[in-house]
C-alpha cells in the first residue's frame with residue numbers, strides 16, 4: 106500500500122471544518138511535498154515530521170512523498186497537521202496497520218524528538234469529532250481539556266512512539282487527569298458595596314434579564330466595583346455554555362481558571378482586533394471570551410469610535426463574523442455589556458461636592474463620542490453618585506450576592522419557561538406576547554412615549570426591562586409599578602445643561 110488518508114480538522118473558529126490528509130508514496134527521486142493551501146507553519150511541518158519519525162525509531166521512506174490537504178480551498182495553518190501527516194506516512198509505508206485509524210480524527214504538533222504537543226483549537230475539533238461519532242487521536246496535554254465533552258472518545262499519548270503502540274493495541278492509553286475548573290467566584294460581593302441602592306437594584310435587574318447597563322457618575326463613586334459584582338449574581342453557567350467558553354479560550358491557547366461567568370474588562374486603548382477578534386492568525390477577541398458573561402467597558406467614551414461601532418452587530422446577533430481573504434470565521438459572542446463613564450471630561454458634572462470645570466460644548470462633545478446606535482442598545486442607564494459619609498458606615502446588613510443570585514436564578518427560570526430565552530433577547534412578536542399588559546399599562550406607555558419622545562426601539566427596551574422587573578417580583582403580567590421603575594432607569598446620558 107502506498108496511499109493513506111487520515112482525517113483532521115482545520116482551525117476556523119468553533120466550526121473546525123474537516124480536512125482529509127492524503128499521503129502518497131511514489132517511486133522517483135526522494136522528495137517531500139505538501140500541497141493544498143498550506144501556510145508557513147504547515148509547510149515547515151515536513152522537517153518536524155521527518156525528525157520526529159526518525160527519532161521515534163521509525164523508518165522515513167526514501168521515496169517521493171506527496172501530502173495533499175483537502176479541501177484545497179480551505180486555508181490551513183499551525184502545527185496541527187504534524188500528527189496526521191506522520192501517521193499517514195506510517196500507514197502508507199506499512200509501518201502502521203491501515204485499520205488503526207479507522208473512524209478517527211488526529212490533531213497535534215510534533216517536537217523533533219517525537220513528543221506530542223497540544224495545539225490551539227483542539228476542544229472545538231474534538232466537539233466536532235464527537236458529533237460525527239469519531240474518536241479523537243491527540244496529545245495527552247489536550248486530552249484533559251477535551252474530557253468534559255459529552256460522548257467524546259479519545260486516544261492520547263505523550264509521544265509518537267507510545268501513541269503508535271496504543272493504536273496497535275500493544276499498550277494501554279495513559280490515564281487522563283481531569284482539569285475541571287473549580288466553581289468559585291472572584292466577583293466582588295454586593296454586601297461589600299456600601300449604600301448605592303439604586304445602582305445595586307439596576308444590577309439585579311440587568312442580571313435577571315441579561316440587559317446591557319450604563320453606569321454614569323463622578324470618578325471614585327465605585328462604578329467599577331459595582332460592575333465587578335455582576336458575575337457573582339448571574340446564574341452559574343450550565344455544562345453546554347461552559348464547554349463553549351472552554352472551546353473559545355482554547356482557541357487563544359488559554360484555559361479558564363475558575364468556573365463562573367466571564368468578566369472581561371479590556372482597557373480603552375485596546376485595538377478593534379483585540380476587542381472583537383481577528384489578527385494575522387485569527388483569534389477570538391474579548392467579546393468572545395466574554396461569551397455568556399460580562400464585557401465591562403470602563404471609561405466608555407475613551408474607546409475608539411471604530412471599535413465601539415463593531416460591537417453593534419454582536420450585540421444584536423450574539424456572534425461575530427470576521428471576513429478573511431478566502432473565508433469567513435464565526436465566533437460566538439453573546440455577552441452582556443456593562444459600561445461606565447464620567448458625565449463630562451472633568452468628571453464632576455452634577456456632583457454635590459466638586460464643581461464641574463467643563464464648558465457646555467466640551468460636555469456635549471464628550472457625550473457625543475459614544476454613538477447613538479450603541480447607546481440605543483443599552484437597556485438600563487443609571488447614575489452612580491457619591492454616598493454620604495453616614496451611609497458609608499451603615500453598609501452592614503447589605504444583601505449578600507448569594508441571596509440576590511437566588512432571585513436572579515428564579516427570574517431566569519420563569520423567562521426560559523415562558524419564552525425559551527432571556528428577556529434581553531426578546532424581539533418582535535415574541536416581545537409583545539411575553540409583555541402582555543392591561544389598558545392602564547398601555548395608557549402609561551403611550552403617555553410616556555409622547556412626553557419623553559421615545560422611539561419604537563426605546564419603547565421595546567422599556568418593555569423588556571419592565572418584563573424583567575415583573576419576573577423578579579414573580580408577576581405574570583407587566584404592571585404599572587414595573588413600567589414606572591423601568592422608566593426611571595433611562596436618560597441619564599443626556600448632557601447636563
Ligand SMILES: [Zn+2]
Nearest residue numbers: 449451461463
Ligand atoms: Zn466637567
